[in-house]
Amino acid sequence: MNELIQFFTTNKEIIFSVTLMIFVGVEVIGKVPAVLHTPLMSGANAIHGVVIVGAIIVMLNSEADNYLALALGTIAVFLGTLNVVGGFVVTDRMLEMFKKKKN
Amino acid sequence: MIHIIYLIASVTFILGLKMLSNPKTARNGNLLAAAGMIAAIIATIAFHVGEVDALIYQLIFGAIAIGTVVGWLTAKKIQMTKMPELVSLFNGMGGACAALIGLVEFHHNLGDATSISVILAGMVIGSVSFSGSMIAWAKLNGTIRKAIRIPKYNIFNTVLLIGLFVYGGWITWSETGSEMHLYVLFAAALSYGILFVLPIGGADMPVVISLLNSFTGLAAAFGGFLYGNQVMLTGGILVGSAGTLLTLVMCKAMNRPLFNVVFGAFGGGNSSSESTDSQGSVREVGPSDLAVQLNYSNKVLIVPGYGLAVAQAQHVIKELEQLLESKGVEVAYAIHPVAGRMPGHMNVLLAESNVQYDKLKEMEDVNPEFAQTDVVLVVGANDVVNPAAKTDPASPIFGMPILEVETAKSVVVNKRSMKPGYAGIENQLFFRDKTQMLFGDAKKVLSELVSELKALD
Numbered sequence: 001m002n003e004l005i006q007f008f009t010t011n012k013e014i015i016f017s018v019t020l021m022i023f024v025g026v027e028v029i030g031k032v033p034a035v036l037h038t039p040l041m042s043g044a045n046a047i048h049g050v051v052i053v054g055a056i057i058v059m060l061n062s063e064a065d066n067y068l069a070l071a072l073g074t075i076a077v078f079l080g081t082l083n084v085v086g087g088f089v090v091t092d093r094m095l096e097m098f099k100k101k102k103n
Numbered sequence: 104m105i106h107i108i109y110l111i112a113s114v115t116f117i118l119g120l121k122m123l124s125n126p127k128t129a130r131n132g133n134l135l136a137a138a139g140m141i142a143a144i145i146a147t148i149a150f151h152v153g154e155v156d157a158l159i160y161q162l163i164f165g166a167i168a169i170g171t172v173v174g175w176l177t178a179k180k181i182q183m184t185k186m187p188e189l190v191s192l193f194n195g196m197g198g199a200c201a202a203l204i205g206l207v208e209f210h211h212n213l214g215d216a217t218s219i220s221v222i223l224a225g226m227v228i229g230s231v232s233f234s235g236s237m238i239a240w241a242k243l244n245g246t247i248r249k250a251i252r253i254p255k256y257n258i259f260n261t262v263l264l265i266g267l268f269v270y271g272g273w274i275t276w277s278e279t280g281s282e283m284h285l286y287v288l289f290a291a292a293l294s295y296g297i298l299f300v301l302p303i304g305g306a307d308m309p310v311v312i313s314l315l316n317s318f319t320g321l322a323a324a325f326g327g328f329l330y331g332n333q334v335m336l337t338g339g340i341l342v343g344s345a346g347t348l349l350t351l352v353m354c355k356a357m358n359r360p361l362f363n364v365v366f367g368a369f370g371g372g373n374s375s376s377e378s379t380d381s382q383g384s385v386r387e388v389g390p391s392d393l394a395v396q397l398n399y400s401n402k403v404l405i406v407p408g409y410g411l412a413v414a415q416a417q418h419v420i421k422e423l424e425q426l427l428e429s430k431g432v433e434v435a436y437a438i439h440p441v442a443g444r445m446p447g448h449m450n451v452l453l454a455e456s457n458v459q460y461d462k463l464k465e466m467e468d469v470n471p472e473f474a475q476t477d478v479v480l481v482v483g484a485n486d487v488v489n490p491a492a493k494t495d496p497a498s499p500i501f502g503m504p505i506l507e508v509e510t511a512k513s514v515v516v517n518k519r520s521m522k523p524g525y526a527g528i529e530n531q532l533f534f535r536d537k538t539q540m541l542f543g544d545a546k547k548v549l550s551e552l553v554s555e556l557k558a559l560d
Contacts, residue, residue, distance in 0.1 A: 024117055025342070039451075046133075086174035
């Protein structure tokens with residue numbers, strides 16, 4: 001029990017933001033029309049590409065002679081970029097189609 | 104400074120996602136989130152404290168440059184019909200990224216049980232998301248066609264899942280620094296992802312992709328926890344919770360509890376449903392006869408499905424629609440919530456060929472209209488019009504709301520063959536008296552239909 005409380009105290013900021021973000025996530029989706037499910041999923045897909053920030057941090061903290069870490073880190077940055085760029089561009093293309101029909 | 108930018112980026116993610124759920128603001132919302140992402144990435148590099156070798160910068164910028172070009176080109180060049188696969192593919196990339204971070208960070212954090220457990224959790228979830236997404240991609244792409252099930256796969260998968268937890272826990276608490284255990288866990292997580300998605304039928308793939316999407320969000324959040332990095336944490340959790348809710352919303356649209364999707368899978372047809380698989384006679388119709396039928400109809404409803412997407416027939420169907428309208432026939436599209444391979448798939452596809460927004464009718468609105476419809480033209484859809492979902496409790500899709508096309512005066516089904524649809528079950532609709540089958544590739548037969556119609560003047 002003490003350990004649990006200690007864990008909570010040391011990580012309280014993180015625990016607060018996690019809890020609040022869960023509710024924000026639920027609220028934000030709210031009532032979304034079925035038409036937008038695919039673009040929304042695709043947009044959310046692009047946002048979790050934020051994991052690339054972690055990959056960059058890995059790289060920045062690596063020693064220049066730790067080739068295994070560098071290789072894995074570089075691949076991670078590459079894959080993360082794919083996720084971010086591809087995700088946003090695909091979403092934009094989907095939404096572009098929605099716009100066209102209004103004309 | 105970096106924290107201010109991270110805060111701004113987190114806010115753009117929230118606003119972006121919020122705007123994405125409204126058709127009017129969706130596009131700007133996406134761009135807003137993208138801008139926030141770029142800011143977060145630049146800030147991470149620019150405000151890093153400490154000495155960094157030039158080689159590392161070269162590698163980072165190189166990887167980002169190549170990734171941008173590859174990602175951009177793939178996303179731009181892909182056909183509209185392939186989009187669901189692509190979302191799955193990119194999702195897998197994010198999962199792999201999270202898994203690799205875990206692999207590298209493991210031995211940097213030995214001795215710190217909290218960090219190790221966070222690293223392992225992120226790595227396992229990322230790996231499952233990666234391999235699962237690859238299988239989902241292969242399934243949608245048609246590389247893997249059938250649901251593959253090993254005997255007792257539910258028990259096996261559950262044991263494997265528990266095994267992952269126990270093994271991960273053991274690595275954490277035993278404080279073993281052994282790389283071997285790390286890689287075994289990595290491999291086990293990859294296998295679990297594969298085995299998790301393999302038995303799930305293609306019709307449920309949208310739900311699975313959405314679920315894996317929220318997994319990757321979770322994996323990113325674990326990374327954020329590890330580095331105390333707020334933007335990863337907020338972005339990851341946001342996607343994790345929004346993705347989970349979206350998954351549940353999709354399940355609701357299909358009237359299938361998530362539990363059934365994951366564990367139930369579409370059965371290989373149990374005995375009672377097989378007995379009703381009557382092989383009654385099928386009436387075939389050719390384009391010229393159908394052209395006459397349509398010509399003298401007052402109202403035609405088109406039910407598009409995945410077959411339309413595969414055949415790239417969205418333009419020719421628009422042509423058909425215009426031609427019939429010019430002849431005074433009322434035409435509209437009946438869109439099932441899960442028509443195609445993803446919710447909204449058909450809307451996106453038909454929007455590409457400039458079909459009017461108000462011509463796309465959602466299931467609840469259109470179902471009462473079938474009774475006043477002369478001809479329903481089902482193009483490459485199958486399970487979403489299968490009456491077994493209403494009548495046969497033994498059917499694996501029983502309970503899924505369907506488009507009640509049977510109430511129309513006549514039904515014409517365009518399919519390439521009599522093969523069952525993605526759920527792998529027979530469709531009694533094809534054997535009904537009022538049903539006619541129009542065999543062939545949607546684009547080809549619809550083009551023939553259009554020219555026959557033109558010739559009728």
